Amino acid sequence: MSSGLRLDDLAVPLRALRLLTERFGYLAAPAVAVTTIWPERLELSFHDDLPGFEAWREELGIDPGAVTHSTQSSGRTRVLTASAEYAGARLELVAYAPVPAVLAVAEAA
Numbered sequence: 001m002s003s004g005l006r007l008d009d010l011a012v013p014l015r016a017l018r019l020l021t022e023r024f025g026y027l028a029a030p031a032v033a034v035t036t037i038w039p040e041r042l043e044l045s046f047h048d049d050l051p052g053f054e055a056w057r058e059e060l061g062i063d064p065g066a067v068t069h070s071t072q073s074s075g076r077t078r079v080l081t082a083s084a085e086y087a088g089a090r091l092e093l094v095a096y097a098p099v100p101a102v103l104a105v106a107e108a109a
Helices: 005-024 048-061 100-108
Strands: 032-035 041-047 067-073 075-088 089-098
Touching: 005 041, 005 075, 005 089, 032 067, 041 048, 048 075
Parallel strands: 041 089
Antiparallel strands: 032 041, 067 075, 075 089
16 A cells, blocks of 8 residues: 655655764664654664663754653663754654663563
8 A cells, every 4th residue: 555655755854864974974873764654754763772862862952851751561661752853854863771670670580
């Protein structure tokens, strides 16, 4: 089934990705997602790399107070999210990492 969108309808987040690559190529490489579901959105996600998320947040000038914290997987995984506008795209930073208390219990077992 087709979404009715063309590849050039994703030009805004793809352009933002190109500009981020040029400006911040020295930062940790995230998983990158562009989708026809949200054609103006670019998602950069970090799995087990909270320092990578933090470096991007800092370089993009996103206030630490704007980061939201939640959990998933019955409280075993922490999720950090932050958003910003960049080059006309809605940039979403997401980080996933084990919750330290759950990790400590698993290691003790």
